[in-house]
Amino acid sequence: MSQSKTLLSNLVNRFQVSNFIIISIEEFFKNANKDDLTQTQNTDFYTLIVLKNSAGKHTIEYEDYKYNEGSVIAIRKNQNQQFHINKSTKGYLILFKEEFLHSYLNEQEIANTIQMFNELITSPKTQFNKRDFDLFLNIIEAIEKEFLNRFDSYSLKIIRSLLHMSITQIHRVKSKGYKRTNYNKYLKEFIKFQNLVEQYYKVSKKVAFYSNKLGFSSKKLNTIVNNVSKKNAKGFIDDVIIIKAKKDLLNTNLSVKQIAYKLGFKDPANFFKYFRNTHI
Secondary structure, X not given: OOOEOHHHHOOHHHHOOOOEEEEEHHHHHHHOOHHHHOOOXXXXXXXXXXXXXXXXXXXXXXEEXXXXXXXXXXXXXXXXXXXXXXXOOOEEEEEEOOHHHHOOOOHHHHHHXXXXXXXXXXXXXXXXOHHHHHHHHHHHHHHHHHHHHOOOOOHHHHHHHHHHHHHHHHHHHHHOOOOOHHHHHHHHHHHHHHHHHHHHOOOOOOHHHHHHHHOOOHHHHHHHHHHHHOOOHXXXXXXXXXXXXXXXXXXXXXXXXXXXXXXXXXOHHHHHHHHHHOOO
């Protein structure tokens, strides 16, 4: 099975300048070809799906997430996702690139914002109660109004501010009942670690390799990863490898042997052993 980028990527032409677009789910479903809609999508921008009504599901990395009224689903760039047709669904699709935030937020605030789309840290789905969702929806509707009318040169600045507010609201809902002091303290270093794993997973799957790259001990790296993801560094590396293996197993015609080599295993037998040891 080959990946399809056609459906969501077709919307990119509509925000080449601003790196941002908001569109109603009704319009999106109405204009989409049924065959395109049900294909796997993989894009280089972030996606927020805001559900105003109806029950259904959305698939991210081959895992189904059920939604209903008040659900918000966040999809990181370069993740596989799949829509399931439900013509009665109402809500919004918000699509943006990281560059859209750069002129508004500092590096730490961008890290805090983008991590909400990180499925290895938190669930892609957030469920609002009615009161909180009504407040959240007011912000989304203000974004839509500003985007559609483009009143003046301040519109994009206002949209950035409103987008930041909406994502902060999602953080508030997710963080209820959790202490976030250590989380925020370690987030910047964690993201550096995650980026290194994405870059070098074929080269090494050992914690010491990445702690050396970052310039501190394996013990400190484990502390950082545990405070953000609630698992140790080796467990996080394993999760990344397994997700990439699943992508290839489910979404390409590569043999298991070819996938093993692609993931950096010199011997396919070690690939099987790796899977067995990680209980997959």
